[in-house]
Amino acid sequence: MKFSLDCYPCAVRQTLSAIRRTGMEESEQVNAMQRILQCLIEMRPGAAAPEITAQAHALLREMTGIEDIYQSDKEKSTQEALALYPKWKEVVLHSSDPLESAVRLAIAGNIIDFGPLDSYDLEATIQRVMTQPFAVNDLEALRIAIDEVDEILYLADNAGETVFDRILIESIGKPVVYAVKDAPILNDALIADAHDAGLEGVATVISCGARYPGTLLSYCSSEFVERFRQAQLIISKGMGNYEALSAEEAAIFFLLQVKCDMVGTDLGVPKGSIVVKKA
Amino acid sequence: MKFSLDCYPCAVRQTLSAIRRTGMEESEQVNAMQRILQCLIEMRPGAAAPEITAQAHALLREMTGIEDIYQSDKEKSTQEALALYPKWKEVVLHSSDPLESAVRLAIAGNIIDFGPLDSYDLEATIQRVMTQPFAVNDLEALRIAIDEVDEILYLADNAGETVFDRILIESIGKPVVYAVKDAPILNDALIADAHDAGLEGVATVISCGARYPGTLLSYCSSEFVERFRQAQLIISKGMGNYEALSAEEAAIFFLLQVKCDMVGTDLGVPKGSIVVKKA
Known part of the structure; x- marks a missing residue:
């Protein structure tokens, strides 16, 4: 998905949220905002939506020297999710349909997700999503695909979310390669975040080689792209990966919540929807 | 109130909403957005929040030749409010405290208000505001002030809202000069909008001489500024007028709903509050 007119207000809101997290002085914050607006003006036509986030965060790193402004948020998210792990692991184990x-x-x-959202209520969301009808429901196709393959490539999204990916991977019972981002970008999971969530015990954790909120193949390592092209089945988490990969010809299943109107329009479903979509 | 860091996302959101209303082609819309972002970058330090809106709207007029992109919205708002006039006029007449x-x-x-909001539910809002506690309550001081003066200067805000200003002016029972904007800006009331709402029967309708969402005195006509300086009592409606006049030394009572966090912070009350505040 390309950056569209509706992405401008959201990009500026996300930018401000990131700027605030740096703790820069107010005048420096205004300076950063002006420089990021300049990036927005100069953005090449047809740029992908995640590219402007990457550019804004690169500028903030350059201005502050802080490599990962979301580090403490990510650690908190992972701890919060780990605290819920035992309870929900049990629920899945005793469910009539553990995969679903x-x-x-x-x-x-x-x-x-600290991109489209600034805060979230994890417990309330789990309660909702456990019974909410899927707006796009390719679950049965996913079930069949899982049965047929030897290995799954799983594209991670955010830190904390990783803990719930772990429960899904444990339920799948097939070898999984879990691909995270190469370096800090938003609150996206890195190898360290996957480690904290306990992913290394259940999957082979790799880096996609890129630093974008969304697996933009043109920026990924050639090693990763080769793995992607040869994958029998890819599970892709989140909006950023959907935006980056929705036009790819591959055996992808997108699992996500729709947190932005533009992605909702592209999928033909309202904001707030939950989606399992076969590419 | 000055344009602050938190105003950037809101300014871009408002800008996009205004751009959409022009009906320009998509590529022209992107061009307009980029030009308005440039205005944001170049904004002089200390500019008032309403100035960027005025600049953006001037650019859109220049690009499209459309003098008033909110005209049909304003007419609809006025008709909707006029339809509610008989019912609520009765409620006020038979109230135990008609002024309140x-x-x-x-x-x-x-x-x-099509600035901070893109849509609203008028009936639900009236029901809420008729009983909601005031977050700032200088109503008794306003009551006394009204009793003591010979004439009131009333600073209008948006078209449609004008109909309810009319009911208040009818309740006050003293001569009122009703000041509207000089030319189209957002959905702010003009002389024609005041006429449509029936204001001319109950007040002397004048122009403030300026075209900003908010009565910025440095842009108003000298005639208006003189009237403002000599006014015994000023009733100021809305956030734009509050942002423009909160630092003025004058006998002003601000009547508004708090629809933005920045104004809420300035007033020390949460968003969603209703306020009667003596300057």
Whole structure:
């Protein structure tokens, strides 16, 4: 999905939220905002929506020297999710359809997102998503696909959400390669965040080689792109990955919550929807 | 109140809403957005919040030749409010405190605002505001002030809201000079809008001489400024007028709904509050 006119207000809101997190002085904050507006003006036509976020965060790193302004938020999110792990692991284990429950839980975890949202209520979201009808429901196709393949490539989204990805991976019972971002960008999961969430015990954790909120293949490592092209089945979490990959020809299933009108329009579903969509 | 860091996302959102209303082609819309972002970058330090709106709207007029992109919205708002006039006029007349009821109604009408809001529910807002506690309550001081003066200068805000201003003016029973904007800006009331709302029968309608969402005195006509300086009592409606005049030394009572966090912070009350505040 390309950056569109409706992305401007959201990009500026996200930018302000990121600027605030740096703790810069007010005059420096105004300076940063002006420089990021300049990036917005100069953005190349057809740029992907996640590119402006990457550019804004690069500028903030340059201005502040802070490598990861979301680090403490990510750690908190992971701890909060880990505290819920035992309870919801039990629910999935004793569910009449453990795969569906685990998919729902993984989608519920997608609420942990400091891009389109500034705050979230994780418990309330899980309660909602466990029973909310899917707006797009390719769950049965996903179930069949899982049965047929030897290995799954799983594209991670945010730190904390990772804990619920872990429950889904444990439910799948097939080898999984779990791909995270290469360096800090928004609250997206890195290898360290996957480690904190306990992913290394249940999957092979790798980096996609890129630093964008969304797996933009043209920026990923050639090693990762090769793995992507050869994957029998890809599970892709979140809006950023959907925006980056919705036009790709691959055996992808997108699992996400719709947190922005533009993604909702593209999917033909309202904001707030939960989606399991076969590419 | 000055334009602050928190105003950037809101300014871009308002700008997009205005751009959409022009009906320009998509590529022209992107061009307009980029030009308005440039205005934001170049804004002089200490500019008042309403100035960027005025600049953006001037640019859109220049690009499209459309003098008033909110004209049909304003006409619809006025008709909607006029349809409610008979019912609420009766409620005020038979109220145990007609002045308080009319003040509440005038504040409820302040929901009609295409700046901070894109849509509103007028009836639901009236029901809420008729009983909601005031977050700042200088109503008794206003009552005394009204009794003591010979004439009131009333600073209008939006078209449609004008109808409820009319009920308040009818309740006051003293000569009122009703000041509107000089030319189209957002959905702010002009002389024609005041006429449509029936204001000419109950007040002397004048122009403030300026074209800003908010009565910025440095842009008003000298005739208006003189009238403002000599006014015994000024009733100021809405956030724009509050932002423009909160630092003025004058006998002003601000009547408004708080629809933005920045104004809320300035007043020390939460968003959603209703306010009668003596300057």
